[in-house]
Amino acid sequence: MGQKQLHPQVLKFKEFVKAHPKIIQEVNNKDKTLQEFFEEWYLLGEEDPLWDKYKEKAAERSESEKQKSSKWTETIFTSLKKIDPNQLQEHLYHMNQAIGALQNLLAQFQTNSIATPSPKQSPNRPEQSFFGFRKD
Template sequence: MSHIRLPKELEDFKQFVQNRPELVQRVRNKEYTWQQLYNIWTDEGHHSSFWDQFEQSLEEDKSTSAFPVKSDQIQGIVKKLADLDVDQVDKNLRQLSKALDQIQHLSHQFQQQKRRPPHRGNRFPF
């Protein structure tokens, strides 16, 4: 499978975004769309005053980040774990277990039918 190369302008925007993790968070929070940010980047350039609000967070991230995992990723995981309904997970696991038991039972029945020799009775009993 060949690797698809993005146009240079898109590669540059991608690198620009990777250096500003708050942009990803803002898109996830539906404050902006990628298209809106890309249009600002292409129309006004990367030196636009619009990007100044993200520069501060970039500096803060560099100074406080000792691990390669971003804090927004950790917060997302913690939030998902906090929202997790353990009773619902247990119920789903029990249902899955029952379904797997049924499939195993059916599979066992089909294997037994294959092992039985075919009935070779006389087609014309009279």
């Protein structure tokens, strides 16, 4: 039913791991397990110098963010270079025609619904929706 509450120490360890992302890298590389890291953290505490090597330095973080940003912009620019303006113009023309056709179709339905009166309800029966609920 409800989600089981985690022990407060486990919650603190989760926050600790978020602040030390290189721990996850070591777990993914199968150098150590999270259980081993948890036990060391529990015994040594958060302030032990052992944990310094697992912190991501701000310079590394900003450098990785710059690399991601430059890769993203590079991908966008290469995609824009590959676009053929003639094909783009042709696609836009066809889309414009399709939208125009839809607008004409909708306009025809709107004029038909205005011209055709809806069936009248009997005076002794209140108006009901499809599911049998009365309208307010």
